[in-house]
Amino acid sequence: MTGRPSRRQLFGYAGAAAAGAAVTGGFVALDNDDPVVVARYVDPHGDHQPAIAAASPKHAELVALTLLPTTDKAGLGRLMRLWTNDIVALSAGRPAPGDTAPELSVPGVALTVTAGFGPKVFTMPGLVKPRGFSEVPVMSHDRLQPGWSGGDLLVLVGADDAVSVVHAVRRLVADAAPFAKPLWRQTGFWNGTGPDGQPVTGRNLFNQVDGTGNPAPGTPEFDSTVWSPDGWTSLVVRRIQLNLDTWDELTRSEQERAVGRKLSNGAPLNGTAEHDELDLEKRDADGRLVIAENAHARLSHHSVNDGRRIFRKGLNYVQDNGPTRESGLIFLSYQADLVSQFLPLLARLDAADALNEWTTTIGSAAFAIPPGFHEGGWLGQKLLS
Amino acid sequence: MSGDTLGVPAGGNSDRASVVGLSVKTKLLMAGLAVALPILLSSCGSSEAPPTQAAATTPGVLVEDAWVRATIGAKDTTMTAAFMSLTNPGKSDISLTSATSPVAGMVQLHEMSMKDGKMVMQEKTGGIKVPAESHAHLAPSGDHVMLMGLKQPLKPGDEVPVTLRFSDGSSHDLTVPVKAFTEEEEHYHPSTTPSPTP
Numbered sequence: 001m002t003g004r005p006s007r008r009q010l011f012g013y014a015g016a017a018a019a020g021a022a023v024t025g026g027f028v029a030l031d032n033d034d035p036v037v038v039a040r041y042v043d044p045h046g047d048h049q050p051a052i053a054a055a056s057p058k059h060a061e062l063v064a065l066t067l068l069p070t071t072d073k074a075g076l077g078r079l080m081r082l083w084t085n086d087i088v089a090l091s092a093g094r095p096a097p098g099d100t101a102p103e104l105s106v107p108g109v110a111l112t113v114t115a116g117f118g119p120k121v122f123t124m125p126g127l128v129k130p131r132g133f134s135e136v137p138v139m140s141h142d143r144l145q146p147g148w149s150g151g152d153l154l155v156l157v158g159a160d161d162a163v164s165v166v167h168a169v170r171r172l173v174a175d176a177a178p179f180a181k182p183l184w185r186q187t188g189f190w191n192g193t194g195p196d197g198q199p200v201t202g203r204n205l206f207n208q209v210d211g212t213g214n215p216a217p218g219t220p221e222f223d224s225t226v227w228s229p230d231g232w233t234s235l236v237v238r239r240i241q242l243n244l245d246t247w248d249e250l251t252r253s254e255q256e257r258a259v260g261r262k263l264s265n266g267a268p269l270n271g272t273a274e275h276d277e278l279d280l281e282k283r284d285a286d287g288r289l290v291i292a293e294n295a296h297a298r299l300s301h302h303s304v305n306d307g308r309r310i311f312r313k314g315l316n317y318v319q320d321n322g323p324t325r326e327s328g329l330i331f332l333s334y335q336a337d338l339v340s341q342f343l344p345l346l347a348r349l350d351a352a353d354a355l356n357e358w359t360t361t362i363g364s365a366a367f368a369i370p371p372g373f374h375e376g377g378w379l380g381q382k383l384l385s
Numbered sequence: 386m387s388g389d390t391l392g393v394p395a396g397g398n399s400d401r402a403s404v405v406g407l408s409v410k411t412k413l414l415m416a417g418l419a420v421a422l423p424i425l426l427s428s429c430g431s432s433e434a435p436p437t438q439a440a441a442t443t444p445g446v447l448v449e450d451a452w453v454r455a456t457i458g459a460k461d462t463t464m465t466a467a468f469m470s471l472t473n474p475g476k477s478d479i480s481l482t483s484a485t486s487p488v489a490g491m492v493q494l495h496e497m498s499m500k501d502g503k504m505v506m507q508e509k510t511g512g513i514k515v516p517a518e519s520h521a522h523l524a525p526s527g528d529h530v531m532l533m534g535l536k537q538p539l540k541p542g543d544e545v546p547v548t549l550r551f552s553d554g555s556s557h558d559l560t561v562p563v564k565a566f567t568e569e570e571e572h573y574h575p576s577t578t579p580s581p582t583p
Contacts, residue, residue, distance in 0.1 A: 075542070
């Protein structure tokens with residue numbers, strides 16, 4: 001093995017070395033002969049875990065784990081160092097150390113891993129809960145199933161390629177076995193790329209452009225929405241069944257009225273382009289509000305929520321059982337302060353959102369997401385040292 | 386059991402334990418990384434690395450992806466091996482000349498070779514060479530750092546400190562995770578195994 005390194009091995013290291021250059025998770029062309037082939041590498045290092053501000057991956061899997069009774073603060077630290085090593089290798093397309101199937105790790109698929117801590121972690125002696133982090137209470141419309149809720153640890157893997165996601169999850173879960181065991185797994189997919197190859201907002205399975213109201217990464221608004229002063233954020237994961245059968249019984253205009261946006265491009269019903277401002281006062285010729293009182297876009301808009309915002313991401317899912325298929329959305333919300341930003345918004349939507357008629361939340365979990373790590377550091381180092 | 390950080394005094398140094406491959410010789414490493422970028426990119430692409438850049442500093446070896454095979458459940462729990470990838474971004478060959486670990490009575494650098502039609506393990510004289518601008522991959526069935534005379538079984542989830550010394554005078558203190566791995570039985574339990582002399 002000490003002979004001339006293979007091209008693939010060199011790629012792995014070149015990818016790792018390029019980290020310094022691709023600070024923002026940029027694009028690295030691996031094959032100069034074919035300009036069409038553009039492989040992506042997201043640098044795992046940084047002040048924040050990088051997937052949060054990056055575009056939604058095409059394929060993703062979330063695994064929530066339960067800590068074993070023997071896992072203490074020191075054990076959790078060992079797991080985080082272990083995972084950090086794995087994440088650095090897997091992101092660069094190298095096999096995780098000790099991988100029994102190393103050929104399944106390939107570079108250029110924009111693989112990212114995000115890890116977080118559930119509420120129980122902060123009951124360990126000496127571990128201080130981040131400000132504004134809490135569990136999410138059960139809402140009146142929730143029909144939660146234990147199989148999709150809670151968790152002491154979260155790992156969220158995303159990539160352009162489903163094989164890479166599945167394999168990375170396999171390694172991360174296997175390496176966690178001495179410390180934690182899986183509680184639930186959710187697999188999802190998202191199309192955030194338009195026909196011209198440019199990033200677009202993406203659609204859920206209701207055909208809605210989903211996520212238009214988000215603050216844009218790289219803006220002060222995004223930073224203040226997502227990051228706490230010490231670099232943490234929180235992630236709410238809600239598994240929401242979409243009743244496509246009854247949704248499909250609506251006319252197109254009824255569907256648009258429920259959400260307050262046009263299905264064609266996500267524009268508010270008072271506007272023409274996706275990012276046009278909502279006009280919540282505008283009325284039609286009959287005197288009806290153009291964006292209805294109970295429209296999802298109105299109720300979730302920051303102007304009616306005391307300026308509170310969240311950063312929404314989503315993954316579509318399907319769950320097949322023999323001939324039947326359940327369809328839904330893995331709702332992901334990032335916010336600096338879960339209690340003051342997310343909970344009031346959730347309560348408002350639970351009470352009145354028109355979409356509640358066609359949606360049922362069956363899973364709910366909350367995780368505190370520690371800052372990123374730099375060269376020589378590891379995930380959760382400040383918390384667990 | 387969720388494992389332990391082995392071979393360190395009670396109270397541990399987990400505060401300072403750094404991720405594998407990113408040892409306490411941070412300055413040396415960072416210098417290595419900065420130089421590694423142009424050279425390694427050039428080694429798989431077409432652009433040429435400015436030759437003066439490498440000459441300006443003498444970068445050390447970059448250690449990545451280190452792990453140690455668990456011994457729990459093995460026939461012989463007194464020995465195991467550490468594996469890793471070594472990258473030498475410099476213009477001169479560097480060798481891994483020795484390694485030590487507080488969990489092992491003796492540590493040797495080993496290679497695997499065919500002898501009378503059988504794969505056998507033997508000490509690698511002269512150490513493990515990391516060629517200039519290239520890599521050495523220490524992996525199962527290949528070169529490895531042999532940990533012998535283990536003071537206790539190693540289980541997945543443990544961490545073991547390992548110090549590597551190189552021919553350029555540099556050294557790396559690593560905290561290496563222990564991982565489960567199903568090894569070819571004969572590789573690390575050959576009948577010709579030298580008896581550890583702690």
